[in-house]
Amino acid sequence: MLIVLVISFLLLITIGVPIAFAMGASSLFSLFADGGLGLALIPQRMFTGINSFALLAIPLFVLAGSIMEHGGISRRLVNFSNALVGYISGGLGLSTVLTSIVFAGVSGSAAADTAAVGSVMMPAMKKKGYPTGLAATILACAGSLGPIIPPSLTMILYAVITNVSIVGLFISGIIPGLLMGLGLMLLTYYFGRKLNLKEDGKPSFKEISKATVEAVWALIMPLIVLGGIVLGYFTATEAGVIAVVYALVISMFVYKELDMKGLYKVFVESAATTSMIAVIIAGAGILGWLVAFGKLPLMVVGFLTSITDNPTLLLLLIVVFIVFLGMFIETIAATIILAPILAPLVVTIGYDPIYFGFVIVASLVFAGITPPVGAILNIAVGIGKGKLKETIPYVIPYFLVMLAVVVLVVFVPQVATYLPSILLPQ
Amino acid sequence: ACGSSSNGGSGSSSDKIVLKFGHHLSENHTLGKQATLFAEKIAEKTDGRITVDVYANGQIGDQRDLIEGLKIGTVDMSLGDTAVVSNYYTPLGILDLPQMFDSMEEGMEIVSGELGDVFKKEIEEQIGIKTLVIEPVGYRFTVLGKDKKVSSLDDFNGLKLRTLESPQIVGTFKELGVQTVALPTGEALSAMETGVVDGLESNAEFLSTINIWDLGKYIVETNHNLTFETINISTATWAKLSAEDQKLVLETLDESVDAYFQDSLAANVSARELMEEKGMETLDIDVSRMDPISEKVTEGYVKDNKLEKYHEIIKKAKE
Amino acid sequence: MKHLAKIADTLSVILFALLVADVFLQVLARLFKISNVTWTEELSRFLFVWLIFIGAFTMIRRGMNIRFDLVEDVLPTKVWKITFTIGNICSLLFLVVIAFYGSQLAIMNMTQLSPVMQIPMGLVYAALPVGAILMIAAQIELYFKLMKNRGENLAHSSSD
Ligand code: NA
Ligand code: NA
Numbered sequence: 083m084l085i086v087l088v089i090s091f092l093l094l095i096t097i098g099v100p101i102a103f104a105m106g107a108s109s110l111f112s113l114f115a116d117g118g119l120g121l122a123l124i125p126q127r128m129f130t131g132i133n134s135f136a137l138l139a140i141p142l143f144v145l146a147g148s149i150m151e152h153g154g155i156s157r158r159l160v161n162f163s164n165a166l167v168g169y170i171s172g173g174l175g176l177s178t179v180l181t182s183i184v185f186a187g188v189s190g191s192a193a194a195d196t197a198a199v200g201s202v203m204m205p206a207m208k209k210k211g212y213p214t215g216l217a218a219t220i221l222a223c224a225g226s227l228g229p230i231i232p233p234s235l236t237m238i239l240y241a242v243i244t245n246v247s248i249v250g251l252f253i254s255g256i257i258p259g260l261l262m263g264l265g266l267m268l269l270t271y272y273f274g275r276k277l278n279l280k281e282d283g284k285p286s287f288k289e290i291s292k293a294t295v296e297a298v299w300a301l302i303m304p305l306i307v308l309g310g311i312v313l314g315y316f317t318a319t320e321a322g323v324i325a326v327v328y329a330l331v332i333s334m335f336v337y338k339e340l341d342m343k344g345l346y347k348v349f350v351e352s353a354a355t356t357s358m359i360a361v362i363i364a365g366a367g368i369l370g371w372l373v374a375f376g377k378l379p380l381m382v383v384g385f386l387t388s389i390t391d392n393p394t395l396l397l398l399l400i401v402v403f404i405v406f407l408g409m410f411i412e413t414i415a416a417t418i419i420l421a422p423i424l425a426p427l428v429v430t431i432g433y434d435p436i437y438f439g440f441v442i443v444a445s446l447v448f449a450g451i452t453p454p455v456g457a458i459l460n461i462a463v464g465i466g467k468g469k470l471k472e473t474i475p476y477v478i479p480y481f482l483v484m485l486a487v488v489v490l491v492v493f494v495p496q497v498a499t500y501l502p503s504i505l506l507p508q
Numbered sequence: 509a510c511g512s513s514s515n516g517g518s519g520s521s522s523d524k525i526v527l528k529f530g531h532h533l534s535e536n537h538t539l540g541k542q543a544t545l546f547a548e549k550i551a552e553k554t555d556g557r558i559t560v561d562v563y564a565n566g567q568i569g570d571q572r573d574l575i576e577g578l579k580i581g582t583v584d585m586s587l588g589d590t591a592v593v594s595n596y597y598t599p600l601g602i603l604d605l606p607q608m609f610d611s612m613e614e615g616m617e618i619v620s621g622e623l624g625d626v627f628k629k630e631i632e633e634q635i636g637i638k639t640l641v642i643e644p645v646g647y648r649f650t651v652l653g654k655d656k657k658v659s660s661l662d663d664f665n666g667l668k669l670r671t672l673e674s675p676q677i678v679g680t681f682k683e684l685g686v687q688t689v690a691l692p693t694g695e696a697l698s699a700m701e702t703g704v705v706d707g708l709e710s711n712a713e714f715l716s717t718i719n720i721w722d723l724g725k726y727i728v729e730t731n732h733n734l735t736f737e738t739i740n741i742s743t744a745t746w747a748k749l750s751a752e753d754q755k756l757v758l759e760t761l762d763e764s765v766d767a768y769f770q771d772s773l774a775a776n777v778s779a780r781e782l783m784e785e786k787g788m789e790t791l792d793i794d795v796s797r798m799d800p801i802s803e804k805v806t807e808g809y810v811k812d813n814k815l816e817k818y819h820e821i822i823k824k825a826k827e
Numbered sequence: 828m829k830h831l832a833k834i835a836d837t838l839s840v841i842l843f844a845l846l847v848a849d850v851f852l853q854v855l856a857r858l859f860k861i862s863n864v865t866w867t868e869e870l871s872r873f874l875f876v877w878l879i880f881i882g883a884f885t886m887i888r889r890g891m892n893i894r895f896d897l898v899e900d901v902l903p904t905k906v907w908k909i910t911f912t913i914g915n916i917c918s919l920l921f922l923v924v925i926a927f928y929g930s931q932l933a934i935m936n937m938t939q940l941s942p943v944m945q946i947p948m949g950l951v952y953a954a955l956p957v958g959a960i961l962m963i964a965a966q967i968e969l970y971f972k973l974m975k976n977r978g979e980n981l982a983h984s985s986s987d
Contacts, residue, residue, distance in 0.1 A: 098896055098911070101893050106918075106924075110920065121924055122582075124921075126582070129952060130570070132879060133876055134692070135691070135868055136695065138846070142846075242694035245694050245697065247697055314703030316704065317691065323847060326851075350839060353843055361892070454895040576935075595940060673865070
């Protein structure tokens with residue numbers, strides 16, 4: 083049954099069948115092959131896969147991102163970042179990363195970050211002569227900080243599946259996320275010099291202050307969203323609705339850049355984006371069930387623990403395993419399939435569940451940017467109206483920079499655990 | 509999914525039978541252990557002719573999915589809390605009413621008698637699954653966060669507590685002036701950590717598996733609910749078993765219930781002890797206000813759902 | 828198809844707006860201790876399920892359904908037409924299974940009530956077959972569009 087599942091899935095994605103449908107159709111074929119299980123399993127598992135309160139973070143954060151994009155908030159954040167770093171070599175790339183970092187403090191989803199920042203930065207970068215592949219790679223990697231810097235949809239999902247503290251997991255992500263951002267900026271600076279991506283002159287202090295003042299409503303947004311979670315006004319999932327309402331008020335009544343007609347479009351677009359992510363989750367609901375039913379998780383855990391019992395090496399193996407698997411599935415689908423398999427391992431090897439959770443979540447995020455199956459990279463390429471193959475020269479160095487931070491966290495856990503240890507009551 | 513290895517499936521005694529048993533708990537939970545024990549015993553008794561594949565931790569579905577799975581043929585056996593099963597068969601909800609039973613022993617005795625038989629018969633008629641066992645799990649009580657010490661039940665007024673989404677439990681806490689909040693467990697813990705909620709209610713064994721002492725400090729013996737568990741089998745699977753095999757399954761389950769019950773009584777005690785060891789404090793407050801509340805909630809629930817018949821059976825059994 | 832798109836889009840806007848209002852109400856009700864608003868969590872999940880399956884129609888029509896295009900793009904059009912057709916048959920087969928067995932599941936769950944609001948779960952499950960039928964329509968439209976013009980830009984296939 084598992085063989086039919088794996089082979090038909092790989093064949094279908096290779097010929098370009100949408101990932102969600104490939105998951106569903108290959109599950110269907112493996113059910114035909116097995117014969118014992120009814121086909122009603124398919125709609126049932128799809129329904130169960132998406133009937134979850136934690137997943138509401140998807141539509142809410144996607145909508146918040148879209149309102150920010152169309153209501154003038156993104157543009158002001160970009161202006162602010164441009165004023166700070168735009169004059170340096172590769173400056174537009176640098177401000178893409180910087181904007182994404184601020185955006186990540188509000189948004190929980192890499193898809194929303196990438197779309198919102200990309201809508202403004204991508205045309206600007208292309209105009210300045212950035213190769214589309216480079217621009218898309220910067221955008222996708224920077225957008226992927228969205229689920230690493232809190233709030234984070236992936237972390238919410240992981241925490242809900244495995245019963246660990248969402249807030250602890252959130253706070254673990256701050257330092258590694260900023261380190262990744264820094265690494266991305268350094269690499270972008272390198273490409274900026276190498277490809278001679280010259281920028282305009284240095285802005286005056288007055289220009290910088292003006293951009294800062296204009297962006298102030300946007301800049302306090304992360305404080306409201308994160309502060310509200312940490313101070314207990316709302317849960318991590320509910321934070322999405324706070325971001326939506328705040329962005330709506332600022333866009334419609336303060337910046338006055340969004341009217342009812344625009345809002346209608348924003349809703350339609352966000353609904354489609356939500357479906358784009360959610361159909362994959364629904365598909366993963368079926369695939370994940372069949373994988374568990376075939377007892378693959380037990381085999382994987384048995385295999386991993388048979389190789390080594392050194393906790394650090396084991397964690398490193400898990401990172402490699404997830405990143406490899408991430409080439410074929412999407413972040414959220416991978417989280418749903420892998421979290422229940424890997425979380426019980428913590429007990430075996432004696433890691434702090436929050437730390438372990440962070441390493442897993444950070445590795446899972448790669449699933450969204452690694453080709454062949456990488457939604458975030460696809461979205462970024464789509465915004466740049468380019469092709470996936472154009473990213474090939476750039477995607478590996480960028481990918482390695484982010485991976486380096488995850489490996490650092492494996493060897494130096496304090497990078498992730500220090501902030502939670504001082505911020506959370508023990 | 510009653511995987512028969514032979515092609516005919518004629519039901520002759522030499523046929524290998526594989527039963528897929530799914531549940532939502534860990535293998536270390538007393539109920540998880542019961543499922544494993546059942547699997548071991550039946551394999552032993554039949555020399556491996558009947559094997560039970562246990563899928564723990566909700567791997568192949570949570571409780572609701574498993575019940576549905578029994579109906580659509582993806583699972584053979586499952587565990588189901590009464591709170592979940594009663595969404596399909598309302599009368600079972602009477603077991604979840606506050607102070608319905610004075611002790612786990614009394615609960616065990618009553619569901620093992622006439623009441624249990626009536627429930628099992630009606631569940632088969634109404635849901636189309638076969639309930640083989642009904643057994644008590646443990647009392648639910650209230651845990652409050654570090655700065656939420658109360659000195660009487662009156663102090664519950666205005667507290668925000670995460671509760672199970674069961675009308676019986678929500679109804680009881682409403683009477684105490686509590687604002688109930690529905691959240692998934694993972695979110696409930698964070699919500700308690702950040703103060704979105706002041707506390708939660710659950711049973712001792714579950715609370716100790718989630719290290720509740722990291723977040724909770726005070727225990728209030730509200731004992732507002734004695735949770736029961738059902739062990740179910742798909743009617744199609746049941747029909748495929750020969751009469752001897754059916755008997756064998758029931759016998760083996762009965763043995764597992766005896767072992768489980770002793771285990772569960774002990775686990776409830778040791779989990780409570782562990783909570784105290786980890787620094788939690790049981791508040792010594794008068795809970796007699798629960799009595800009239802329980803009566804009121806019970807009366808309302810029985811009347812609204814027309815459960816007088818079942819209530820009478822319980823009352824009679826208690827005499 | 829245009830009319831269908833208009834209806835689907837309007838429906839998804841309504842579902843989305845209700846979803847936002849519902850979760851916002853949940854936060855407000857708790858913060859301001861407005862009596863027991865216990866139904867918001869359940870309602871939000873049900874709205875979400877419907878939103879996904881209605882939104883999927885526009886998602887497919889706009890060519891947003893995520894796929895891996897590296898191999899597909901290098902295939903000569905003759906070969907591509909074959910693989911694309913096979914892929915679409917597989918996708919449609921899957922969608923037909925959702926439509927058919929999803930209806931069964933919805934009917935089976937019409938008597939089962941949701942724990943809080945006590946509405947038939949079948950009404951929530953009904954999102955599956957309804958969504959699957961919409962997706963079938965969108966997928967067939969997409970298939971013929973792309974068979975005619977492989978590189979067609981779908982980004983603006985919407986109701987306006
Ligand atoms: Na974020
Ligand atoms: Na990937």
